[in-house]
Amino acid sequence: MSGQQPRLSRRGFLAASGVALLGAAVAGSAGNAAPGPDTVHLGDFWLFGRYDDGCTEPGFDELDLSPVQLPHCVTPLSWTGWDPASWQDRWIYRRHFTGSAGERHLARFDGVMTDAEVHLNGRLVVTHHGGYLPFEVELPGVVAGDNVLAVVVDGRWALDVPPNLPRSAGPSVIDFYQPAGIYRQATIGAVPRIRLTDVFARPADVLSPGRSLHLTCTFDAPVLGQVTASVRQAGRELAHGAAPVGGKTVEFDVGGLDAVRLWDVEDPALCDVVVTVRSGPRVLDQRVVRTGFRDARFTTEGFFLNGRRLKLFGLNRHQWYPFAGGALPDRVQRRDAEILRRELNCTMVRCSHYPQSSAFLDACDELGLLVWEEIPGWGHVGDDAWQRQNLADVAGMVVRDRNHPSIVVWGTRVNEANGTTAMYQRTGRLARQLDPSRSTSGALASPTGGRYAGGDVEVLAYNDYTARRGAPFQLRPPRPGVPYLVTETIGTLAGARAYRRTDAPATRQQQAELHAKAHDLAAADDRYCGLLAWCAFDYPSGWQRAVGGVKYAGVSDIFRIPKPAAAFYASQVDPGVRAVVEPGFAWDFTDRAAGAGPGATIWSNCDRLLLFLDDRPAGEARSRRGDFPHLRYPPFAADLVVPKGRRPQLRIDGYAGGRLVLSRRFSGDRGTDVLSCVPDDPELRADGADATRVVIAARDRFGTLRAGTAGVVTLELSGPGDLVGDTTLDFGATGGAAAVWLRPFTGRPGTLTLTARHRTLGSATATVRVTSDSTRS
Known part of the structure; x- marks a missing residue:
């Protein structure tokens, strides 16, 4: 099935939808993502369809709605040719759950594209604007027995929220499409009467023997009691501290952390901070947050991590995938971070141009991949209401993600939108109030735009497309007196209109040469903090130089399969770690390739x-x-x-x-070529919220991708799961390789078997074991 995520049969839905949800205990995430200790994931058993009158009411006739699982995209998609009209509408998601009266319940949505209304038993309880940040909603009036949670999703372009431009010609005026849906994780659960709503664990004096952790704890109601914090690394407590609390916030320091191992790109040592609030002997709430001790500084002499110069080497990342838009589970999001850090050897990634999945950021923490994170927006600043939402996005981004040690800079300017200094002074000031430990910046389209020294941001970041086709590649020199980072370059502006495996060998080689030259020039001058090239993966777009609805600027394609340009990044690693x-x-002998x-x-x-x-x-x-x-x-x-x-x-x-x-x-002999079908992961969970990629490729007898192979591959899946992707793949269009994703059903362990067939290459099979998972409902 392409696009829309796995649908359950109506019989299967009716058999399972009566499950009691609010009694299953699930461990909270390491960051700020969990609404409480008694939480279940709302991955499956939703009913979905187009918005209709009365669809939020408990008694609405659900016969025409389809069972779906989250994360979910509202429209079927292929890997190219996306049509924004297919998702620009209002949609309804309905979820039945069994509650217990008298308890406090909270729902959390990690991302709904683009606006959402949440109704409980026919009553509107919250409206949320924007598709890239989470929101929580208290659910008053949960009753014993059946409850109906109804979410109205608005995916229309006309919404006045970043990055949308409601009075413009349409979604193709920005450089990425935004398919609608509840496309990230959702949870619901019973929470304590007094709840820790936020813990900010900020390392201080990291490079001194007296390093400490400054804690800011926030509650949703006044507390009279004590807060304790235990700082642990590798399972061992390093230090603890405590402070009395008599209100809704408390701040205190935990010292004695001289033995803590510092977080670094080569040694991403993390710490767990266990925060407990008590009133007398009674525990009111507890939360575990994860952080890392590191010192990150952007200077006029370069970027320094823990006191040593580190030339930032990286790429930009869009979160969009073929067939599903952004609606693929956490394991798939984490896989992107693994590709960037372990396969492309990046030390930094820019989350362009919006806050991205918490799972992706968690993986960056664990892998030692530094992160630039920025607010939603692209090339335009809207009216007063739009700008108020922009400020809210700054607050939401910083508060959600300020415990991630991987994040070293906040992008508080709208990408390539110059000339609004007063607003950017407000956004920069707000970010520094919420998190004084990181620099602020914003990617400029002009190297002279914006106020920097003592102004709206602290790092001058430039999308450097100085080099144009036909001219020698060059970068602008750093601007004196301010830290300088190249946040984009190359793309499809410095060279060809597109870089595909199906293009001529000279075009494919040109992309690799340009990326290598850009990083070589940045490495030549210590005043560059580093360079983040455009970009890691191809992505869907209708803007400017898109070809058939895709921007082919990635060093890997939209399936995350490397192109020749990725070979440059792969080679930039110590041979003691991995020889390359x-x-x-292409070692091929056809009309287009002769060795x-x-x-x-x-x-x-x-x-x-x-x-x-x-x-x-x-x-x-x-x-x-x-x-x-x-x-x-x-x-x-x-x-x-x-x-x-x-x-x-x-x-x-x-x-x-x-x-x-x-x-x-x-x-050199195509007669011995074979078809391969290889999953990223051999085992998945039967929890409704897991998935893995399977790469299908033409390869020579030694395993090298044969990009010049044409012909259609047909796919057939058996077992307790669904295929996220097209059942036929055209190698002539994709360059001899493509991918699909396998997503198990909930509660049905077994084996997924994907069989791929090609007329001349034969067949290949991928097998993935699906195990039961009793920790998630």
Whole structure:
């Protein structure tokens, strides 16, 4: 099934929807995401359809509604050709649950695109504006027996909330589409009468022996009692502290933390802070938040992490996926962080251009991936109501995410929207009030725009598209007297209109060369704090240079499968961690590809590369250090001219420190190519909120992707789950590879088996085990 997330049969829904929800205990998240200790996830058993009169009333006829699971997108989508008209409407989600009278209940929605009304038993209890931040709602009037939670979702462009521009021509005036739906996690649960609503755990004096943790605790009602905090790392308590409380807030410090291990990109050491509030011997509430001790500074001499200079090396990320929009579960969101940190070796990611999934940020904390997070918006500032919502977004973003050690800068300006200094002074000031520990910034389209030193933000960030097609690649020099970070460059402005695996070899190679040159130039000057290129993954867009509704600017495609440009990023890692040899060419012999030729690029972190054709020596690749003098690991050039009619096997042996660390082979014979079908994860949970990607690709006999393969792949899934994706994939359009996602049903363990078939490559199978999960309803 493409687009709309797994639908349950009506019989299955009716059998399961009477389950009592408010008695299952679930551990809260490490951050500020859990409404309380007795919480259940509202992933399944929703009824969904278009808005209709009376659809929020308890007695509404639900016969025409369809059972769905969260996260959910309101419209079927493919991997390209999205139509915004298909989601620009009002929609209804209804959820029955069994409650108990006399208790306090809270629902939380992590993201609803774009506006939401929440009704309980026919009564409107809250309206929320904006699609990128969570909101909580107390549910008064929960009754014993059946209750109906009805959420009206408004996905229309005309809403006056960032980044929408209601009086513009339509959604194609901004550079990303926004499919509607309850597209992030939702929870509901019984909560204490007095509740800890927020804990801000701010490390202080991190680089001194007297480092401490400053805690700010907020309650939703006055408290008379005591708050205690235990700081733990690797399961061991390092220190604890306590303070009396006689109101709705309390601040205190926990000292004695000289032994804490600092959080770093190479050693992301995290701490749990267990905060408990008591009145006499009675525990009123408890919350666990996660943080990390690190010192991050943007200076005119570069960026410093824990006192050492670190050149920021990264990419921008959009949260959109094929088939589902943003509506894929936490495991999939986390996988993006793993790709960026472990496969592309980024030390920083920019969340463009809105706050992203908490699961993604949690993974950044765990992996050591620094984060720029920014408010929703793109290229425009709206009217007074729009600007008030913009301020609310600043507060919501900072309060939600200020415990994440990975986040080192708040983007408090609307991306590429200059000329509104007074508003940006307000947004910057608000962010610093809520979190004095981080710098503020905002990505400019003009290098001279905005007030910086002592003004609205503290780091000058520039989307540098100075270089244009046909001209040598260049970056503007840093502006004196202010920390300087390049937040975008290259895209599809400095080179081709699109970068696809189906494009000519020269186009694919050009993208890799531009990314390498950009980072080389940034590495040459310590005044650059670093460079975040555009971008990690292709994404759906109708703006400017989009081709068929997709912007092909990613170094990986929309399926998260690497293009040749990703090979540059993959090579920038110590060979002791992972040796890399990635040709910048396709070892193929067709009308469009004839091997490699003279001066072919190989991306590698090795010291030497020896070449072999059919296991006979064919010379040594030469370093391109002269072209990229400041890269840690420059590429190599290889002369691989093959006489017409030959299709030899290529072998590349990589040496580091005088020893062979990697040997790779590439087949020139398409007759031995195979179809592969490989899941990211071998096991999933049967909780209704799990999923994994399966990559289907044409590969040579040694496992290298064969981008020039055409033909249709058909897919068939068996087992207790659903296919998020198209059942036929056109390799000619996707460049020999694509992906789908598998999503198990709730409460049905078993085995998911995906079978892929191609006319000439044969068939391949992926198997994923689905296990029961008693901790989630």
